[in-house]
Amino acid sequence: xxxxxxxxxxxxxGAYQQIKLSTDNERLRFKALQSVLDYLSEASSLDITPAxxxxxxxxxxxxxxxxxxxxSEVKKRMNKTATKLKPxxxxxxxxxxxxxxxxxxxxxxxxxxxxxxxxxxxxxxx
Numbered sequence: 663x664x665x666x667x668x669x670x671x672x673x674x675x676g677a678y679q680q681i682k683l684s685t686d687n688e689r690l691r692f693k694a695l696q697s698v699l700d701y702l703s704e705a706s707s708l709d710i711t712p713a714x715x716x717x718x719x720x721x722x723x724x725x726x727x728x729x730x731x732x733x734s735e736v737k738k739r740m741n742k743t744a745t746k747l748k749p750x751x752x753x754x755x756x757x758x759x760x761x762x763x764x765x766x767x768x769x770x771x772x773x774x775x776x777x778x779x780x781x782x783x784x785x786x787x788x
Contacts (some may be wrong), residue, residue, distance in 0.1 A: 677719040683732035689734060691770045694726040726765060740778060 678696045681691050698719050705715060724730055731737075755767045 665710055665712055673715050673719055680723050680732045684727040684729035685767045690727060694723050697726055
C-alpha cells in the first residue's frame, strides 16, 4: 500500500500518542514531536509506505525519549485481560458446535485479538 495524504495525519496522531505514553516531560514531548514533523515533511512522497513511515517515527520517538516500548503498560493490561478471556475463547472455538466451523471460529478470535492496535488514529479498543 502506497501512502495517501490522510496517512500523514494518521501517522502523526499515532506518533503523538506514543510520545504521550513515553514521557510526561513537555519539553521532551515537543522535541520528539518536532523530530517526527521534520521527518514527515522530508519523507512524504508517493514512493513510501505507511509501514515505513510508522517504523521510522517509532525509531525517532525511541531515540528522543529513550523509551523503547511506549505501549509496555498497555500491553501488560491487555495481556491480563486476554488471560481472563482465554477460557471464553476456548469454549467458543472448541464448543460442541459443528466441527467444520472450528477453524472459522478460531479465525474470528484471532482477528479480534489482532484488532488491538493502539497507534491507529480513530481506532477505539474497548
